[in-house]
Amino acid sequence: MADEQKDLLGQLAKNDVTINKKAAEKMKEEILTASTSRWLGVGVHEVFIQAVELVQAKTGTMGMKFIVENDEGKGEVTMWLSEAALPYTIKNVSGLVVHSTDADKKDKARTFMANVVSAKELFDIAKDKLIQAQCWLSIRESRDGSTYTDKNGEQRPSLDRNLLSYEPKQTPTQTVAKATGGEVVVDEDILKNIPF
Secondary structure (H helix, E strand, C coil): CCHHEEEEEEHHCCEEECCCCCHHHHHHHHHCCHHCCCCCCEEEEEEEEEEEEECCCCCCCCEEEEEEEEEEEEEEEEEECCCCHHHHHHHHHHHHHHHHHCHHHHHHHHHHCCCCCCCCHHHHHHHHHCCCCCCEEEEECCCCCCCCEECCEEEEEEEEEECCCCCCCCHHCCCCCCHHHCCCCCCCHHHHCCCC
């Protein structure tokens, strides 16, 4: 047995198999992103902010994209920086900053954030203070019932994503989806037979 192993090891050393550069790069990327390659689905998820990036909509509106993750997957939330949206974005980011501040400094953080009036200043604060901050990602179907067509041509419900400084109560739909580990699917024929 030992001689056989020695012989096989010699053959392997002589005829070593390697991966070409392109395949090796793809494999490396898949290995490094394996733990976070899954997107979080409908539900409320405790997450940690990994990055804050600037984005721009096709309309030209600037926004801040928060990239979050936990052991189950990742998610993204965009908060807009237009003149109309900025007060709401400042309020939301303020909640995250205050939540992630030590208890004895929360009042100072609240006062500091109440004086923020600039999108650039808000972005700088978010990048500086919120990386690895704990928060909650709430994902639910859009209230207006809007849909989109996915890359496979299937029509799916649009989702509302919110980043919160507190753990919200889950909607019944979110609770069921999280408990079953799947997406919310409604069979229209079943709904027709409900007697109320």
